[in-house]
Amino acid sequence: MFDKKQDRGRGATPLDRSPKQGIPERRPKTNPAATNRPKPPKVKASGPRLPRGSTGYWASHKLAIHSARQRLQATPLHTLMTVLVIAVALSLPAALQVLITNTQQLGSGLEESAQISLFLKGQTTEGQALALQQQLRDRSDIAEVSYISREQALSEFESLSGFTEALKTLDENPLPHVLVVLPRLDQDKNSIQQLRDELSELPLVDMAQLDMAWIERLFGIIDILQRSATFLSLFLTFAVLMVVGNTIRLLSQNYRAEIEVYKLVGATDAFVRRPFLYSGLFYGLVGSLLAIFLVTLAIAWIAPSANHLAELYQSSFILRGLGISDILSVLAIGATLGLGGAWMAVNRYLKELDL
Amino acid sequence: MISFEHVRKRYPSGQEALKDITFELSTGEIAFLTGHSGAGKSTLLKLVALIERPSSGKIVVGEQNLAQLGARDIPYFRRSIGIIFQSPTLLNDRSVFHNVAMPLQVCGSYSHDEIGKRVRAALDQVGLLHKENALPIALSGGEQQRVGIARAVVGKPKVLLADEPTGNLDPELSREIMDLFVRFKQVGVTTLIATHDIELINSLPYRRLIINDGVLLEHGHV
Numbered sequence: 021m022f023d024k025k026q027d028r029g030r031g032a033t034p035l036d037r038s039p040k041q042g043i044p045e046r047r048p049k050t051n052p053a054a055t056n057r058p059k060p061p062k063v064k065a066s067g068p069r070l071p072r073g074s075t076g077y078w079a080s081h082k083l084a085i086h087s088a089r090q091r092l093q094a095t096p097l098h099t100l101m102t103v104l105v106i107a108v109a110l111s112l113p114a115a116l117q118v119l120i121t122n123t124q125q126l127g128s129g130l131e132e133s134a135q136i137s138l139f140l141k142g143q144t145t146e147g148q149a150l151a152l153q154q155q156l157r158d159r160s161d162i163a164e165v166s167y168i169s170r171e172q173a174l175s176e177f178e179s180l181s182g183f184t185e186a187l188k189t190l191d192e193n194p195l196p197h198v199l200v201v202l203p204r205l206d207q208d209k210n211s212i213q214q215l216r217d218e219l220s221e222l223p224l225v226d227m228a229q230l231d232m233a234w235i236e237r238l239f240g241i242i243d244i245l246q247r248s249a250t251f252l253s254l255f256l257t258f259a260v261l262m263v264v265g266n267t268i269r270l271l272s273q274n275y276r277a278e279i280e281v282y283k284l285v286g287a288t289d290a291f292v293r294r295p296f297l298y299s300g301l302f303y304g305l306v307g308s309l310l311a312i313f314l315v316t317l318a319i320a321w322i323a324p325s326a327n328h329l330a331e332l333y334q335s336s337f338i339l340r341g342l343g344i345s346d347i348l349s350v351l352a353i354g355a356t357l358g359l360g361g362a363w364m365a366v367n368r369y370l371k372e373l374d375l
Numbered sequence: 376m377i378s379f380e381h382v383r384k385r386y387p388s389g390q391e392a393l394k395d396i397t398f399e400l401s402t403g404e405i406a407f408l409t410g411h412s413g414a415g416k417s418t419l420l421k422l423v424a425l426i427e428r429p430s431s432g433k434i435v436v437g438e439q440n441l442a443q444l445g446a447r448d449i450p451y452f453r454r455s456i457g458i459i460f461q462s463p464t465l466l467n468d469r470s471v472f473h474n475v476a477m478p479l480q481v482c483g484s485y486s487h488d489e490i491g492k493r494v495r496a497a498l499d500q501v502g503l504l505h506k507e508n509a510l511p512i513a514l515s516g517g518e519q520q521r522v523g524i525a526r527a528v529v530g531k532p533k534v535l536l537a538d539e540p541t542g543n544l545d546p547e548l549s550r551e552i553m554d555l556f557v558r559f560k561q562v563g564v565t566t567l568i569a570t571h572d573i574e575l576i577n578s579l580p581y582r583r584l585i586i587n588d589g590v591l592l593e594h595g596h597v
Contacts (some may be wrong), residue, residue, distance in 0.1 A: 080483040278466055284424070285478035285526070286454035288447075375426060 084294035091271055092299055099303075102267045106307025106354065109260045111314040113253035114342065114350050118315060120249060122340055123242050134209075134235065136216050138199040139227045149197040152224055156201060161215055164202040170195045196226060209239065257357060264303050264361025268296050272369045283375040289367075296366045297359055304358020308350045316341055376402045376534060376565040377423060382432030384418050384589075392418040394589040396432070400567065400582075402533075405560050407576045408569040410586035416569040419586065420536045423567065424458055425449050437533055454482060457532035461539035463523030465511035471498065471522050472507040478530040497525040501555060517548040524555060528564075535559060535566040541575060549575050 092099045140149055149167060156165045168176075173195040178184045201219065203212050212230065220228035272279065279292050319341040330337035342350070377400040384393040392415045400406055408416050421427040422434055425441060434441045437455065444452055457478075465474045475494045479485045485493070498504045501521035503514075511519055520540060527535060535556070541549035549572060556566050557579075570576065576583060585592045 077483060079486075080480075083480060277464065278468075281464055281466060281477060282481060283450075284426075284453065284458055285481055285530070286450045286452075287481035288450040291450075291481050291483070 080291060081294065084291075085298050088295040088298035088302065091275065091295065092302060095271075095274075098267070098270075102263060102303050103307045103310060105263050106260050106303055106358075107310035107314060109256045109263070110308050110311035110350060110354055113249060113256055114311055114315045114346065115318060116245070116249040116252065117346060118319060118340070118342060120242065120245050121343075121346075123238075123245065125340060126238075126335075126337055134203065134212055134230065136201040136203065136212075136219060137229045138201060138219055138222075138225050139229070140197040140199065140224050141226045142196060144197055144224050146197065148224060149199065152222070153199055156199065156219075161204050161207065161211070162201055163204045166200045166202075168198040168200065170197050173198060209235065257353070260304075260307070260354075260357045261361045261364075264300050264358050265365040267303065268300055268362040268365040269369060271299060272296060272366055276373075279369075279373065280375060283373070289370050292370065293363070293366045296362045300358040300360075300362025301355055302358070304354040304356070304361075305351065307358070308354025311354070312342060312347055312350055376400055376404070376437060377567065378433075378435045379419075379422075380433040380435075382422065382429045382434055384415075384422060384427065385430045392589055393422075393429075393586075396586075396589075396591050398584055398591060400565055402565055403560055403563045404582065405556060405566045405568065405579075406582040406584055407579075408567055408584045408586065409571055409573070409576060411571070414586040415589045416586055417538055420458075420538055420567065420569055423534070423536055424456060425452060450481070454478065454530055455532055456534040456536060457527030457530065459520075459523050459527045459535065459537040459540045461542040463511075463519045463526075465519055465522055465526075467510055467512045470508050470510060471503065471514070474511060474522060475526045475529050478526060482530070493529055494525075497529040498522075500528070500558075501525045516543050517545075517551070520544060520548075520552060521555075524552065528559060533563070533565060535564050537566065537568040537570075539570055540568060541570060541572055546574065550578075553579060 140152070146169060149169070153165045153167045156162055170193050174187070174193050177195065178187055201215075203215055207215075216228050216230040219225060282292055319339065323339045323341075326339040327337075330339075379396045379398050382393060382396040383391070385391045396419065408419060410416055418427060422429055422441075423436060425444065428441075436452075439452065441452075465471075472494055475497055476490050479490045479493060495504055495507065498507055501524055503518060503521055503525065506514060506518065506522075511522060514522065520543070524540070527537075537556070541552050544552065553575060556568065560566060
């Protein structure tokens with residue numbers, strides 16, 4: 021498989037002797053590091069200026085993964101604790117995100133129920149009112165317009181309020197014609213607000229009322245929640261970075277002798293760094309998987325009571341868990357933080373060693 | 376193969392380890408570097424291996440002026456030299472085989488089969504092929520030192536640097552180690568051995584460089 025040129029310069033020294041048979045068959049099984057099977061080398065490997073990025077690139081990654089695994093397994097308790105800390109730190113922002121998504125879902129359902137009542141001016145005739153209704157129906161941002169005549173309104177009011185006797189004393193119906201406008205569902209609260217302002221400018225309209233104050237309050241709360249979540253996430257992100265950094269730093273100190281030998285036999289910084297980066301990636305990924313599991317568990321536990329409560333309110337609200345994109349972003353954030361923390365720690369350590 | 380021109384080394388502490396060192400070793404030459412402890416032997420070896428940089432002067436190893444090598448080039452340069460320490464700095468969490476394989480692993484360009492072949496050839500050369508599965512801690516001092524030598528030569532370096540390679544060994548084992556160096560010399564390896572084993576030096580017809588207080592006192596063939 022390999023030409024003898026690799027061995028030139030050694031002449032007939034014992035280095036050219038083939039190894040005994042039998043032993044090479046046994047070694048790969050007992051030594052996972054030696055089971056790497058890279059492509060045959062195309063570059064002569066010794067010599068001062070080896071091209072960077074050589075044929076055995078994947079082999080060196082396999083080697084790095086192997087030694088990362090060994091290092092993590094050497095301190096299982098510490099590995100477990102680190103993963104748990106990361107999981108807890110990541111599950112808090114993830115849980116908050118779930119809370120926010122659900123409140124938004126709740127809020128958006130209410131936003132859809134927003135309606136604008138147009139109280140028409142006193143002298144408006146029924147014909148004018150019906151014409152306006154038709155005109156408004158043609159607008160693209162309005163879903164439906166219903167017409168409540170002043171007589172209808174009065175009888176409704178009578179039956180609902182029970183002020184029948186009092187109302188009879190009035191010689192004239194004090195109520196105006198009302199058009200109830202349902203905005204299209206796909207608009208946010210700003211454009212609904214804008215629609216209201218626009219409608220209040222119409223010549224026939226005395227007053228346009230949008231009762232959204234409590235929806236606004238809800239959105240205010242969601243906003244606060246969101247800001248707190250961002251703040252907390254930043255804090256916890258920093259914490260995860262520090263946890264991983266600290267762990268990798270301790271890990272690299274444990275392997276000082278190995279790092280020194282590797283540096284003296286010509287290892288690049290990248291080679292030394294690689295196993296630690298894989299360790300950091302492992303911490304981040306496993307930590308975030310565990311965080312996803314914890315949050316999902318918590319939601320599964322809360323969901324029955326939340327959904328029951330929604331039923332009592334005859335709401336179609338269903339408690340939502342982490343979506344695919346949430347899961348992916350938790351994983352991505354975990355992986356990035358793990359890698360980043362490891363990178364910082366190893367680079368600092370390599371600088372300290374200065375070999 | 377190795378040449379020093381007016382090389383000085385002053386440590387940040389102000390200690391002047393080497394003062395105006397000039398010498399040249401040709402390809403395939405063996406030289407002993409001697410002098411009392413702290414005379415600057417280790418510093419000189421560290422300069423060749425780029426573990427330290429000279430304060431001034433020019434060092435050329437092979438065709439390479441070391442001053443032209445940046446930090447990123449050091450790993451690739453080190454693959455062309457083999458370093459042997461007084462204590463062999465073997466890692467006890469892995470077998471003899473894997474200790475010797477380390478210089479090949481870092482290159483990333485050897486296949487598994489190639490690594491196996493080369494490591495066993497190097498171990499065979501130092502007479503320890505039968506110990507490849509042993510942990511270094513289970514070996515005697517002399518055997519450990521030979522594993523260290525196998526690790527230094529497995530990458531087929533052009534230059535070997537040895538810092539007190541026989542320091543912990545009895546005369547007979549020292550002699551065996553020296554025989555190894557002589558064999559490497561025959562295939563063109565330039566070897567610089569720091570030692571104060573006078574008996575050993577006197578028994579071999581090789582050049583000696585004597586350093587006293589950072590100054591090169593005597594050099595020449597015996």
